[in-house]
Amino acid sequence: MQECPRCGGTAEADPEHPNARWCLSCWHAWTYPQEPSCGGSLPRLASGLRVLRESRHLNR
Numbered sequence: 001m002q003e004c005p006r007c008g009g010t011a012e013a014d015p016e017h018p019n020a021r022w023c024l025s026c027w028h029a030w031t032y033p034q035e036p037s038c039g040g041s042l043p044r045l046a047s048g049l050r051v052l053r054e055s056r057h058l059n060r
Helices: 041-054
Strands: 010-013 020-023 029-031
Touching: none
Parallel strands: none
Antiparallel strands: 010 020, 020 029
16 A cells, blocks of 8 residues: 555555555545656667668668
């Protein structure tokens, strides 16, 4: 169990939302920050590295 940031009461995990908590005293609900996800730059980076690898012989 954790502590409520609003009233200091005990808080439990919300069974319907895995990242949410709610206070048993004041019914305040909050969520923890989500892990940052990849914004889609990884596929562009991988294709850019492949192009550099393919054109590497041109620089020699």
